[in-house]
Amino acid sequence: MNALNTLLPVFFMMGLGLISNQKQWITSQAKDAIKGMVFHLLFPILIFNILFTTSLPSGSIWIVLYMLLAFLICFGVGKLVTPWISQSYARVIPFLLTTCEGGNLALPLFMTIAAPQFQTYPVLFDMAGTVVVFMVIPVLVEKVKHGQVSWKETLCKILKNPFILAVIFGLLMNVCGLHLVLEKSSWLSLYNNLIDMATKPIVSIILFTIGYEMNITKETLVPILKLFSIRIILYLLIIVGFFLLFPYRMKEKAFCLAVLLYFMCPTSFALPMQLGPICTKKEQEFMSTFISIFMFITMIVYTCLVLFLV
Numbered sequence: 001m002n003a004l005n006t007l008l009p010v011f012f013m014m015g016l017g018l019i020s021n022q023k024q025w026i027t028s029q030a031k032d033a034i035k036g037m038v039f040h041l042l043f044p045i046l047i048f049n050i051l052f053t054t055s056l057p058s059g060s061i062w063i064v065l066y067m068l069l070a071f072l073i074c075f076g077v078g079k080l081v082t083p084w085i086s087q088s089y090a091r092v093i094p095f096l097l098t099t100c101e102g103g104n105l106a107l108p109l110f111m112t113i114a115a116p117q118f119q120t121y122p123v124l125f126d127m128a129g130t131v132v133v134f135m136v137i138p139v140l141v142e143k144v145k146h147g148q149v150s151w152k153e154t155l156c157k158i159l160k161n162p163f164i165l166a167v168i169f170g171l172l173m174n175v176c177g178l179h180l181v182l183e184k185s186s187w188l189s190l191y192n193n194l195i196d197m198a199t200k201p202i203v204s205i206i207l208f209t210i211g212y213e214m215n216i217t218k219e220t221l222v223p224i225l226k227l228f229s230i231r232i233i234l235y236l237l238i239i240v241g242f243f244l245l246f247p248y249r250m251k252e253k254a255f256c257l258a259v260l261l262y263f264m265c266p267t268s269f270a271l272p273m274q275l276g277p278i279c280t281k282k283e284q285e286f287m288s289t290f291i292s293i294f295m296f297i298t299m300i301v302y303t304c305l306v307l308f309l310v
Contacts, residue, residue: 010112010302013204017211026212035209038202039270043103044166046199047123051170053179054120059246066245067128070238071098074231081230086223089286095275096290097231099133099268102126103163105210105295106262108203109302114254121258127167129268134161137274213292224290232297235263257305264301266294 020026078094085093100106107122114121138154158164173179182188242250242259249255272279272287279287 010109010207011299013207014211014299017208017213019211020208021212031209031212034205038205038209039104040162042198042202044162045195046107046202047103047163048166048170049195049199050120050123051167052173053182054117054174059249060124063124063246063249064127066241067125067238068131070241071128071132074098074234077230077234085226085230089223089283092275092279092283092287093227095137095271096227096267096287097234099129099271100125100235100262100265101268101291102129102262102265104206104269105298106258106265108206109298110258110261111203113306114257118254118258121255122262125258125262130163130167133268133270133274134158134164137271141275141278210295213288220286220289223286224293227290228294228297231294232264239263253309257309260309261298261302261305265298266291 021028021031074097075094078097082090082093102122102125107119107126110122111119135158138157142154182191239259250259267287267290269291272284272291275287276284
């Protein structure tokens, strides 16, 4: 019954999104507007609050560095396997093997099975992905688009990104101990009420949009299945690396659950948007379809975690 209590609301919201798309109860423009509000405003507030108020686990820097290295290796492997997968999508395949969608997928799902004090784990993992998606990729896009990088313009874009700002200010205020000052002040209740009001709709809206955006076509099925196999093997190896490099952390149930769920999530939802300036419509559709189908893997893993480990 506990598993059903966790799973049913998740699948209900995703199913509601899928049906809303099929019946056109909500237009694509309306869905994009709602998603934009969550992506650019509400979710950065959630990230800021988690990083501001939660004590980061010991050895966090080594976890982030390990993941950065892992993502770069995955990108290199993508370059090598592209000829086997499909030359038609050679520009985007290596990128699809990097990063995981932590904020819009792993975190909302993890929040349904873990106590609030552990919600920092998916955010910690997502720091490396944030660096890749919002720092490394914009530089590569500028290089491809203009043949050179305008460092000043690129840096301005990076520093204006809501995710980057949320991470920077959340970490700075945490390190400065301002969360301890807030806890002892009379403003704590007001702060918590404001954060609750801003962040409670996030999980439902994200799950709804995930269901709405599911799109499967026959044309790209073979290269997508090949890409699936490579990605799953790579990320299973990354999970094994966690057991080898951070065995003391993996003994903690919540941390282990976060690792297993996070690395079975699809590529970052922001990737198609970041690569948009250098991609054709066909490549955009391939990326969206790959991400949509891979979410079935995520939901299978999530269901197994709920049924057997939670």
